[in-house]
Amino acid sequence: MESATLRGIDKAEEVSLSPMLSVEQCDDTTITVFLNSTGARLRMQRALYGKILAFETPRTIASVTQGDARLELAIDRLRGLGFLVGETDAALVVPPRPVTDPPYRLFDCPAHKSSSGSTDIVVIGVPYDGGDHEAAGARHGPIAIRKTSLQLLYRLDKRTGQPLGWFDADVRRPVLRGVTIGDVGDVVVTSGEPQTQTFARLRDVLESFHGGQRRVWSLVGGDATTSFPLIEVMQARDEVDVLRIGDLEHDASAAQSTFLSIATLASSVLALPRVDRFVQIGTSRPDDVALPGFSAVTASALLDGGGASIEAHLAPGRPIHLGLDMTILASPGDAPADRARIAYTDLRSLLHEIGERYRIVSVDLVGLNPLKGDWGSKSVEAVHLLLAMLDAATNRNGRNMPV
């Protein structure tokens, strides 16, 4: 007697082609289809595909297979992969992928697709610039810095398979040697969706790829508000303070808004239960913010006092999230006396000092804007600074080991 089901699928149920199905390739004999939702790909004979097309409108499996056992098996497989879906099938409502595969990965490091594994540094891009009016164009930052980073490729040792890292010629020592890096891709930012939805998706991705205590998250923005979901996730794991290098516009009157803007970033971060301090380095208006836990160090004070000038503001031993807004960086053409911004060399020294003094659990680098005229001169600086931040985050914990 013929079985009523194909490996658990009811032949009497109506199924149809998944709305997520797209054709990737087609020649005289074969066709490759894929699912936008899962990325699943399948190559099949065109003759078979022609029969599958009967499911463009919902039909019972039996009405199409007509007892053809080979076709039943093929349909079984397509159903299992989600190419064919029933009315109540979850595949119909499969949410879009939360991250995209960028055309380049940071330093050409491996893609990071699994929540397990021992990758030390995990990178994610957030192409969102709706939270800071002045940051228009920063949504292109992640792809721009990835492209520039290809000048400094991530390589593995031929014998050990361990990362070779790089060499910092300024301080004459290896950096990130033995430290594994993976690139998650860019979180999807859907045009028109509320900011809360974008940030919830980012938070979900960060949580799903969280990894162990040793893992350092590296977020590339986007505007400065993109750092908030990362800080939120990190403080849920362990108490953390925030050290942010960049200017800040604060507006106490906006504190009640559900929309996170650059004006509410500090107050929103300090409202998180396990963040006690938010230290802003480089702000031009240090007295604008009157928030418990907030303190500021001007670029000028930093130039005079060096890394020691931030000691009074952070508690020793507490882990920190380190953020860098590229807009704080003095342009090569800026006058040396421009004490409102920080020169590249001073910033490098500061990052080194921060790495020596504090345990960095996550970093963000935001404000990269390839639409700005001086992007060309800042792009390589951004890549070098990101490496310096990652080195500062890993070297102190002894993970930056010689191969």
Place this chain on the structure above:
Amino acid sequence: MNAATLFGWPTDTAVSDRGAVEVIGVPSDFGNGITSGARFGPAAIRKASLAMTCAVAGVDRGDIGRDRRGDWQDVLAEVEQIVGDMIRRRVRPIVLGGDHGISYAAVAAARTFRPLNVVWFDAHTDFCRPTGEDCHDHKQVLHRIAALPHVGQILQVGHRGMTYFDEIARFTRLSVITAREAYGVTTDELLRQLPVDEPVYLSMDIDALDPRWAPGTGHPVPGGFSVARLGELARTIAEHRQVVGIDLMEVNPMLDIDGKTSAAAAALIAVVVPALCRTTAIDKDAARLTDGGRD
């Protein structure tokens, strides 16, 4: 309030009755999923306008969303409220964008005019299907506008270029004069599309211009109008029909070259606004053309 105002116009709304046109800037580009920067359009157009003169005077009410926070829903709600207030005061709004999705709020605010015909100067039809209730996209805005109950005919002028499918065949009340057709269209042929006794909302996407005239926009398409030709077409409509509001959208200074796109936008406004103010009888006409203010 921005330091510069359009053509140096005053900011005092108390004087708006004499000019009957008021400017509102909308520095938002949530509706462009690809490229941001149109949020700086209003400021750039105002700055460029200071080098020009406009034959009539209006009032510049500055930008909405001056606190620059909130999602697009908040932006559109504020635009609709402010433009609606202008229309209730029988003032013609001039909306400076920002992305073209903002025009939805301005057209929605003009609901006391019905039927309200819409003229849409644009390289694109902007008639793609909305992709969900959260949709706010400049590619789909005209589709949403067409669904507004007070909107009558939609005349799209300037469509051109390579597209995925025939966008024109999407809506029976949508008429399209392609850029190629519009090069030689006569005044009669243009106006024939718009019943003489029905009010019009006029929307100009700067990408209706050829990219050589207006490179500073998110989605330029070759084969567009010159500034003079677009100004001529828009002025013709403003002179011969009851235009109740206009907007100029999608100027993106971050993509501009030497400010020429901002200057082109300001020049277009300088050409259209005097024609807009030609009919000083808007108070009388508005009463005749509206249905009594019902929503």
